[in-house]
Amino acid sequence: MIEVNVELKDRRYPIRIGSHILAESSSYAPLKCGDKVMIVSNPTVAKHYLTTVSDSLNRLGCKVSSVLIPDGEQYKTLDSLNLIFTALLQANHGRDTTIIALGGGVVGDVAGFAAASYQRGVRLLQIPTTLLSQVDSSVGGKTGVNHALGKNMIGAFYQPCAVIIDSASLDTLPKREVFAGLAEVIKYGAILDLAFFDWLEQHIDDLVSLQPQQLQYCIQRCCQLKADVVARDETEQGDRALLNLGHTFGHAIETHLGYGSWLHGEAVAVGMLMAADLSHLLGNLSRQDVFRLEKLLARANLPTVSPDGMSADDYLPLMMRDKKVLAGKLRLVLLQRLGQAYVTTNSDSELVRQAINHCSQFD
Ligand SMILES: NC(=O)c1ccc[n+]([C@@H]2O[C@H](COP(=O)([O-])OP(=O)(O)OC[C@H]3O[C@@H](n4cnc5c(N)ncnc54)[C@H](O)[C@@H]3O)[C@@H](O)[C@H]2O)c1
Ligand SMILES: O=C(O)C(=O)C[C@@H](O)[C@H](O)[C@H](O)COP(=O)(O)O
Numbered sequence: 001m002i003e004v005n006v007e008l009k010d011r012r013y014p015i016r017i018g019s020h021i022l023a024e025s026s027s028y029a030p031l032k033c034g035d036k037v038m039i040v041s042n043p044t045v046a047k048h049y050l051t052t053v054s055d056s057l058n059r060l061g062c063k064v065s066s067v068l069i070p071d072g073e074q075y076k077t078l079d080s081l082n083l084i085f086t087a088l089l090q091a092n093h094g095r096d097t098t099i100i101a102l103g104g105g106v107v108g109d110v111a112g113f114a115a116a117s118y119q120r121g122v123r124l125l126q127i128p129t130t131l132l133s134q135v136d137s138s139v140g141g142k143t144g145v146n147h148a149l150g151k152n153m154i155g156a157f158y159q160p161c162a163v164i165i166d167s168a169s170l171d172t173l174p175k176r177e178v179f180a181g182l183a184e185v186i187k188y189g190a191i192l193d194l195a196f197f198d199w200l201e202q203h204i205d206d207l208v209s210l211q212p213q214q215l216q217y218c219i220q221r222c223c224q225l226k227a228d229v230v231a232r233d234e235t236e237q238g239d240r241a242l243l244n245l246g247h248t249f250g251h252a253i254e255t256h257l258g259y260g261s262w263l264h265g266e267a268v269a270v271g272m273l274m275a276a277d278l279s280h281l282l283g284n285l286s287r288q289d290v291f292r293l294e295k296l297l298a299r300a301n302l303p304t305v306s307p308d309g310m311s312a313d314d315y316l317p318l319m320m321r322d323k324k325v326l327a328g329k330l331r332l333v334l335l336q337r338l339g340q341a342y343v344t345t346n347s348d349s350e351l352v353r354q355a356i357n358h359c360s361q362f363d
């Protein structure tokens, strides 16, 4: 087992990464004998991992209850949050409880927000079971739910006390979900680390087929890159916005099509290409580097063109609701070059339209 630490201003928490570590009680520190816990999961994940996790916690001497929310992005809602609150109240959980998120990013974001708000805040532990949640959503404390008018519009920054990543849990993950996770993996290389981008170009086939050694290195590198950004800027006052590459476009796709139609990673993949194209139009990223990004995404079996029938007119109003908008001005994450991103308000809407059109089938 290896550990990456997230060093916040006033405290730190560990990300433990290993294979088959959910079956070991020692993985769950700081949980200890006598602790009350509520595991939040969904039926799909529970079928595979709830017994393993509950057994480990029971052996540790924890008092374990669980609640399942429905599976899917369309259930990342206030209703699901309320299901969790009801279960907590019915089982008499107080401020000394710990909420454990066992699942992908949807479970993690909803359970995380439940932890942030139940009785004004209880302890949270993340057990991510998708590639996307292992490399991204379980780390850094963004929690929340969607609104029909926009992604992740209601939420809180709320850090977990630990993140436990069992890479073996990816063996049961559908391939399409593995590919979606690779979009966020490629994002880290594109925004922060050219050497990692180069490594991904060499090893993307190994990741697609979940080769254990390459997978562990990839998860560790992504967690380290995210931990470093979050340590510098926990609540997105500056640099953390770089983690949003492609998301202003991608969230528009998810909202426009209806949550769950395209996966988050798929929408982010196309969004990153739009951002890369725009970066090129603004005279930064070279055409060759736009192609490198496109090729890597395609090799990860991700979409590289906008959804059928979605036009720039559909994107722009939704993009104006992005959380990075300041004083009514769109702020976008763009690429100076591969491995170096920046945030800009200097994005003329005609060029934004052009970039969207370049990534559309009719172009
Ligand atoms: N908080 C953040 O910083 C952050 C970062 C990135 C993404 N997100 C959010 O994360 C969400 C996407 O997360 P996701 O891609 O994990 O999707 P998800 O949570 O919907 O999980 C994908 C699917 O895989 C299933 N699943 C999960 N683990 C499994 C396993 N081990 N075996 C078999 N099936 C399994 C789930 O039940 C679901 O059907 C989006 O809502 C996105 O906005 C948040
Ligand atoms: O952790 C972050 O910061 C990110 O932006 C990571 C993103 O991958 C993630 O999808 C996040 O939920 C998007 O945040 P939002 O603030 O645009 O909703």
Ligand SMILES: [Zn+2]
Binding pocket: 136, 184, 247, 264, 268
């Ligand atoms: Zn994301």
